[in-house]
Amino acid sequence: KKTTAYSINEGLWGTTIGGIETLTTEEPLPDEAYPGTVAPADAPHDGFSVRISFKKGVPVALDGDSMDPVALVEFLNNVGGRHGVGRDVHVGDTIMGIKGRVGFEAPAAAILIPAHRELEKIVLTKWQRYQKDQLADFYGMLLHEAQYFDPVMRDIEALMDSSQNVVTGDVTVRLRQGRVSVDGCSSPFSLFDRSIATYGETHALWDGRDAEGFSRIAGIQAYLASRVRAPATDNVSSR
Numbered sequence: 001k002k003t004t005a006y007s008i009n010e011g012l013w014g015t016t017i018g019g020i021e022t023l024t025t026e027e028p029l030p031d032e033a034y035p036g037t038v039a040p041a042d043a044p045h046d047g048f049s050v051r052i053s054f055k056k057g058v059p060v061a062l063d064g065d066s067m068d069p070v071a072l073v074e075f076l077n078n079v080g081g082r083h084g085v086g087r088d089v090h091v092g093d094t095i096m097g098i099k100g101r102v103g104f105e106a107p108a109a110a111i112l113i114p115a116h117r118e119l120e121k122i123v124l125t126k127w128q129r130y131q132k133d134q135l136a137d138f139y140g141m142l143l144h145e146a147q148y149f150d151p152v153m154r155d156i157e158a159l160m161d162s163s164q165n166v167v168t169g170d171v172t173v174r175l176r177q178g179r180v181s182v183d184g185c186s187s188p189f190s191l192f193d194r195s196i197a198t199y200g201e202t203h204a205l206w207d208g209r210d211a212e213g214f215s216r217i218a219g220i221q222a223y224l225a226s227r228v229r230a231p232a233t234d235n236v237s238s239r
Helices: 069-082 107-123 126-144 151-166 208-218 220-237
Strands: 007-010 015-018 048-055 058-062 087-093 099-105 169-176 179-186
Touching (some): 048 069, 058 069, 126 151
Antiparallel strands (some): 087 099, 169 179
16 A cells, blocks of 8 residues: 555565665655554563464464464464564565665564574484575575576475474463564474583583594695695795
């Protein structure tokens, strides 16, 4: 819809706002330009806490109550908006090579994305998370440039779907005056196992000799590079 000052496009996942301020990069959008969120400074001081349940990467319940996905997103948009969550201004590139700037508010996305990411941290391996993050950016760029029907999109989706097989569990999120913080999470597939090791304290699967050997092997390539390049570096610095 178009107001006297701003062009507003509303959808389930979020709302975009365009106005005189977004035609340049110097000025912020005023609080009154955002139709569905209160200013963070005006949000309730005591905040709001909610437990989100995920099943294979999909949010399925809030505080133990199963919900239809659309209803769940609508609820989080509503409660997030009341607590000033989800406002931002985006600068990006169009398919024509032109840069654009637009305001948006997406409370549900601002809540679900960090909650989902925190759950992934405890159930996925380091390399699963790394590869997924790289492909997620690539997928987003292709989608933005109208390449949804390219076969590579199905390939990326297959990896994404596979990675979500163990992303099941609960995440507690707190909203307070525009901020979203994750208080904690749990999963039957968690790789966080205190019986094996406690970060920085104890470990049960290796001893000091193993650590020494690992350190030697892990440093081999850096050692070889420094040995080969040291003379060249000395020659450059002496000029």
